[in-house]
Amino acid sequence: MKPELTEGWPTAATAAARAADQKYGPPDEASENTLIWHDRTPWKRVVVSRAMVPHRFPHSHVDVVEHVVAHRVPLERIGALAAFSGSVVYDRTRGELSSHCEDEEGNILALNLAHDVVTRGLDVEAARRRGHTAIESRDSADRDPYLDALVFEPGGGGDPDETTIDHELQDRLRQAMGGAVHVT
Structure with missing residues (x-):
């Protein structure tokens, strides 16, 4: 990766950008503030941001990288999704589910649990407990497979x-808009 792309960026953001570039x-x-990779299977987008957002679940870290997949969320489950993690975001119109974290591994875990x-219908508290346990298992022989790859096939369209x-x-x-409004 060209070093000038992340010149002056915080260390966590630079590390995430290098990891995405290598992969x-x-x-x-x-x-100046964002790097974006489009259509890198299974991702619709990978976005690394210079901005660091503090996040304390399941441990203190900063969110600097976002991974986006195509995924529909039933309307009646949006509240549960929001209760699970504030770093998991659903865009209903686009049919996109995304997660922001410190690294791809954390986003894979969050998206699998989401x-x-x-x-x-996994209970929110059970999902949060598994997220905590999975992070603790990162360097163990009992590593949670939810850290390594998506366990679902992304898909679904927007609404x-x-x-x-x-x-x-x-x-x-x-x-009134001079013909500029397109409504179907």
Whole structure:
């Protein structure tokens, strides 16, 4: 990786950028604060950010890397997902589930547990306990396999939601915006 891409970045962010570069090659997009890799299976995106967000679950660390997969979350499970971890985010419109952590291993774990919470009905407290135990197992012979690879096949599309504005009002909005509004 070109050193100038992370010049002046904090150590944790630079380490995450190097790890992504070694695994996925050069980033597809680079700015002063962000590096992005697109379509690196199983990920829709990998984003490394210069910004460090403090996070204390399951241990104190900073979130600097985000991994994004295609994944639908049933509406009735969104609350459980939010209770599981604030670093796991669902974008319903895009049909994307993402996790922010200090490294890819932490994101794989969080996404596997999030999948269990939203598709298998795993209890939030049980998921949090497993996350804690899995992190403790990182360097042991009993390493949790949820750290190593996704245990589900990413997939599913976005949810464009429902139109609530009638066609007449849509037409007036388009005319008022000079035809720039596209509503289907």
